[in-house]
Amino acid sequence: MALLELRNIERHFGDFAAVNGVSMNIEQGEFFTLLGPSGCGKTTLLRMIAGFDSPQSGEILLDGKDLVSIPPEKRPIHTVFQSYALFPHMTVAQNIAFPLRMKKVSKEEISKRVAEALKSVRLGDRGGRYPGELSGGQRQRVALARALINRPRLLLLDEPLAALDMKLREQMQLELINLQKEVGITFIYVTHDQTEALALSHRIAVMNKGRVEQLDEPSNIYDHPKNRFVADFIGTCNLLPAAVSVTGEEKMVIEIEGLGDVAAKNPGRAHGSGTLALRPEKIRIAQKLEPGIEENHFRGTVHDFLYMGDVTVYIVEVGDGVHIEALLPNSAAGRPRILAAGDPVEISWRYDAGTFLNE
Amino acid sequence: MNSRIAKWLISGPPSLYLLVFFVIPTLIMVLASFRYAGEYGGLAPILLHDANGAHLNLTLESYQEYFSDFIYTWLLLKTVLYALVTTFFCLVMAYPLALLIARSEKKRRDLLILLVILPFWSNFLIRIYAWMIILGPQSAFTVGLNDLLSLLGMGPVRMLFTPFAVVLCLIYVQLPFMVLPLYANLEKHDPALLDAAQDLGANGWQRFWKVTFPLSLPGIYAGVALVFIPVLGIFAVPDILGGTKGIMIGNLIKQEFLEARDWPFGSALSILLTVAAMLMVGMAALLARRKGSDA
Incomplete structure (x- = not known):
């Protein structure tokens, strides 16, 4: 009891x-x-x-x-x-x-x-x-x-x-x-x-x-x-409007407005439109990323950044004006140099890094 | 340097006012109490000229007169008793009222406080004369009360020109002076303290005696001082409502100055009253502090 x-x-x-x-x-x-x-x-x-x-x-x-x-x-x-x-x-x-x-x-x-x-x-x-x-x-x-x-x-x-x-x-x-x-x-x-x-x-x-x-x-x-x-209230989260296009057993393909097709984890009952919730620290960001390690890989430019001491927050513009927030730790290994606004940059994330939320 | 000038500018005028209109008059009274009365009232000259030259014309006669007859001390004690009774009833009635106002909605508080101070908008003497009518033998109140008493096989009672009338009116006159400081104190209490007390196991009675009451002590002290001290010197109320039995020390002092024209004795009585009041307030403060440090 x-x-x-x-x-x-x-x-x-x-x-x-x-x-x-x-x-x-x-x-x-x-x-x-x-x-x-x-x-x-x-x-x-x-x-x-x-x-x-x-x-x-x-x-x-x-x-x-x-x-x-x-x-x-x-x-x-x-x-x-x-x-x-x-x-x-x-x-x-x-x-x-x-x-x-x-x-x-x-x-x-x-x-x-x-x-x-x-x-x-x-x-x-x-x-x-x-x-x-x-x-x-x-x-x-x-x-x-x-x-x-x-x-x-x-x-x-x-x-x-x-x-x-x-x-x-x-x-x-x-x-x-x-x-x-x-x-x-x-x-x-x-x-x-x-x-x-x-x-x-x-x-x-x-x-x-x-x-x-x-x-x-x-x-x-x-x-x-x-x-x-919950996604918005707890921590920071990229909330990207998306629609389910193809569903598989484990994975599925969703189309994010202004960005195109993205691989995501199938939560089970996904259908129609919804939101992809993606935590900034789960996104890889660098000037050049090896292609193919992670399912989702995009090229963009640094729109803005905030130096926070322990980490730097980058706002990356990808696709058709979509802004995605990503984190880079400021440890010696984590960041070779500060990327400035306007620099070309690549981001990637695993299919299961985000959560698809049905409307 | 500038701040020192500013300090003087701010504290100077009130200090000067108090010096001219309080300290100096008090000293004049002290001196007057040691002088002889003039032949036709007023005061005899301080310096007396005779064959041996000038010498001081001072005496302890007024104080001797006071202590020569117990009736004066008795009158002083009676006055203190009236003041104590008045203060007690004011406290007992004002506390629940102040608490009620402090705990009512913010919008209603201002209205209730306005009602408390409303009597101040009419003349003091007129309000006392109103009591003369209320307590008079033909008033509906007196008649009704006596009818009720006769049903119980008692009475009739006379209320006007008795100590009862004096104290009743003193309570009425002084009540706002108890309500206001109590309200000012109670209104500031943090309601979370009562929640905390209840949460930690205190029932309504314990919440009052362990939290509200001890926190309101400064308000009680202020209210008691504001009620008790002015009552000691009051003469208008017993003059109008007291008759011969309801007389207080204030009446005697007034009489000495205006009717008997014995200014030195009137001054001596005033000084003794002031000393007695200061002794009582001082003792109360000492007791309060002793109790505070014990707890």
């Missing part, structure tokens, strides 16, 4: 369908992420799991038991809020002790467990400080310790890293992964940041307009997006 079951959750605000028929199962011990642009319904869904909002129809089950009728303060579920919501009038230790005090745990027990919690988030010497005296990363760790001290069945995290700068965010991502492994508590993580979702999660539910577009492991979501929205 799944730890948390969502069955056909509906939540409308007036005419706006914030959550529109969402069902999913979340397993014990999972790091599960709800990913989507703002307004996709991920936060509404999280608030319903926490108990601050209720679905108009559908069921939320924890361990198979109804959760909707239980008020937030009685649910074995804690939340790390985006703003951390630390109590400014309490010290760090008092903040962390708060859930235990609400449960009327004995004083000795509280001080013992708070000391342990402080140590586990490397704030052993900061128990007497007030939240206002801590840095962003430290506040984040206090919020985590406070939400975990009661050992909830489920920890909800609402964009907890959004307020941190990039360096610190990467460090906190690693800490979160390790912490989740250590405590073994199921995490449900909400974010609009796709790299964060890919890095942290066991499974991701990509949401849009109140619906789940795709629910899968990070690598499957990245490599095999189910539709145009």
